[in-house]
Amino acid sequence: MHLKLNEAHVKALRCPQCGKKIFLNGEFTPGEDMIDGKIACEKGHIWEINNGIPSLVYPAIRPQDAKWIAEYDEMAESYDEMVKQYNDFLGIDLMKERARFSQFIPIEGPVRIIDVSIGTAANFMALYESFKNQMGRFNLHGMDLSTGMLRVAQRKIAESNFDVSLTHGSVFNPPYQSNFFDIVLHTGGINTFSDIHGALKEMLRLVKSSGIVIVVDEGLSPKMRETEKGKAIIKANNLFEARPPIQFLPEKAQNLEITYVMNETFYQMVFSK
Numbered sequence: 001m002h003l004k005l006n007e008a009h010v011k012a013l014r015c016p017q018c019g020k021k022i023f024l025n026g027e028f029t030p031g032e033d034m035i036d037g038k039i040a041c042e043k044g045h046i047w048e049i050n051n052g053i054p055s056l057v058y059p060a061i062r063p064q065d066a067k068w069i070a071e072y073d074e075m076a077e078s079y080d081e082m083v084k085q086y087n088d089f090l091g092i093d094l095m096k097e098r099a100r101f102s103q104f105i106p107i108e109g110p111v112r113i114i115d116v117s118i119g120t121a122a123n124f125m126a127l128y129e130s131f132k133n134q135m136g137r138f139n140l141h142g143m144d145l146s147t148g149m150l151r152v153a154q155r156k157i158a159e160s161n162f163d164v165s166l167t168h169g170s171v172f173n174p175p176y177q178s179n180f181f182d183i184v185l186h187t188g189g190i191n192t193f194s195d196i197h198g199a200l201k202e203m204l205r206l207v208k209s210s211g212i213v214i215v216v217d218e219g220l221s222p223k224m225r226e227t228e229k230g231k232a233i234i235k236a237n238n239l240f241e242a243r244p245p246i247q248f249l250p251e252k253a254q255n256l257e258i259t260y261v262m263n264e265t266f267y268q269m270v271f272s273k
């Protein structure tokens, strides 16, 4: 079975309340998957597992984020159809654009990736298209604060031929070990986050010193902004007015590279520690 909590998943986690390791409790039989139940940290903080997805949200969701999460819960089932509008609107093939992320994958060896706002798992679906025959070398994790989006991701992944460990958590305090991932990926949410600096700082915490953080969101390139097309895009959707949030980068961030993708309509920041 796919997508049930297992030992490899738990190894990546840490308690969002105290930072200590998480353990599967006595109900768990090694080698089997856990669907519903509880996990606890060394200090005894207890977290629920619902349908194979552990919920490690701490502290409670802020009101300004809760509004967005309620919207994502609501739109989860129609999200993939909705974002297809970007294909015509921006003159792109969104799934092909997502697949460009394969340029960051080392040509061989194991790779640990986390998509910290996995949404409907579209980035990993695109990854699968590029690496179908080598999925065995990937250890994939996906986190989101919307249980609606996680459910859609879970269903899509279960229908596919690879595994992703899914966790309900927040990018402001992701319940994962530090220095754990080769690639920390975020696409599409940061422009509306209530604490952009906090989110970027946590993404950097999760990545290994040899790894990279990739952040992509709406924001036209300086050149595109000056064109009629660019002006029309911003007029239709003011999210595209956003600029790469470099003022919120953590001090420890290094080697920042900014490029523009999706026909110069999204910024892409890549950095490391």
Ligand SMILES: C[S@@+](CC[C@H](N)C(=O)[O-])C[C@H]1O[C@@H](n2cnc3c(N)ncnc32)[C@H](O)[C@@H]1O
Pocket: 065, 068, 069, 072, 116, 117, 118, 119, 120, 121, 122, 123, 143, 144, 145, 146, 149, 169, 170, 171, 172, 186, 187, 188, 189
């Ligand atoms: C526009 S969607 C993008 C989804 C996906 N990354 C994609 O590229 O299609 C933004 C996602 O960010 C998630 N999100 C919003 N706030 C979050 C937070 N604090 N922590 C984790 N995920 C969050 C939403 O639930 C939603 O799935």
Ligand SMILES: [Zn+2]
Pocket: 015, 016, 017, 018, 019, 020, 041, 042, 043, 044, 045
């Ligand atoms: Zn704890």
